[in-house]
Amino acid sequence: MDWNRIFLHELDGLFFLEIVFRTAFMFIVVLVVLRLSGKRGVRQLSVFELAIILTLGSAAGDAMFYKDVPLLATVLVCFIAIGIYRLITWVMAKSGYLEQLLEGRPVYIIEDSVMVIKHDQKDSLSKDEFFAELREKGVEHLGQVRTAILETEGNLSIFFYPNQDVKYGLPILPHLYNKYSDTIVDPGLYACIVCGTLNQLAPGRYRCEHCGHHEWVSAINTPRTP
Ligand SMILES: [Zn+2]
Numbered sequence: 001m002d003w004n005r006i007f008l009h010e011l012d013g014l015f016f017l018e019i020v021f022r023t024a025f026m027f028i029v030v031l032v033v034l035r036l037s038g039k040r041g042v043r044q045l046s047v048f049e050l051a052i053i054l055t056l057g058s059a060a061g062d063a064m065f066y067k068d069v070p071l072l073a074t075v076l077v078c079f080i081a082i083g084i085y086r087l088i089t090w091v092m093a094k095s096g097y098l099e100q101l102l103e104g105r106p107v108y109i110i111e112d113s114v115m116v117i118k119h120d121q122k123d124s125l126s127k128d129e130f131f132a133e134l135r136e137k138g139v140e141h142l143g144q145v146r147t148a149i150l151e152t153e154g155n156l157s158i159f160f161y162p163n164q165d166v167k168y169g170l171p172i173l174p175h176l177y178n179k180y181s182d183t184i185v186d187p188g189l190y191a192c193i194v195c196g197t198l199n200q201l202a203p204g205r206y207r208c209e210h211c212g213h214h215e216w217v218s219a220i221n222t223p224r225t226p
Helices: 003-007 013-036 047-065 071-094 096-103 127-136
Strands: 107-111 145-150 156-160 188-192 198-201 216-218
Touching: 013 047, 013 071, 047 071, 047 096, 071 096, 127 156
Parallel strands: none
Antiparallel strands: 107 145, 145 156, 188 198, 188 216
16 A cells, blocks of 8 residues: 555645635635525425535535636636536425426325325335334324424424324324334234224234235324423
8 A cells, every 4th residue: 555645645845835715715705695595494304405516515525625726717606506506496486387397396294194105205204213213202102193394405394283182193202113023912002013094903914905915013092291
């Protein structure tokens, strides 16, 4: 291994200073350009916004340490990218179709305590990931949730039933959820572990009529706040 080439290559004192200047300069350019984007801050990015950030990051990053990249060219790239961003957001505000195409659309994940299962759904979110997010928001079982919507930025909006209206539902805390079985021994009210559909089941084996899965766990109806 040629450690000298790997770590230093042509780096000398002068180029080191140039890198300091290039980095500081591009950092300021990116700051200015992001301010021009009109966004106040970023908590979650849509795919379209992520594309702009990647473009800016890549252009700015190259200019920080490649000797032969002229800074003005990079500044130009940044301003053109943000210009395109502003133009598209302006058109998107006028055209619902384009907005849906670039940003996606909000998707119903839960309706009336049951997971909405569509087999052609592109905006997929794994069940484990989704249950984990529900738990973070204090959900113990799906009977507490009236509606959950996956927003275009990837965050989850949850609408709860008031305590007196909480229904029976699929428990999502691991120690209860993991007691699922494909064979019912004691008769009772069970929830499908994939979609949360409820069924009053006698001993035996059953398939969920909503999603076709075959494993069940006892439903619970604890209120959300005591
Ligand atoms: Zn099901």
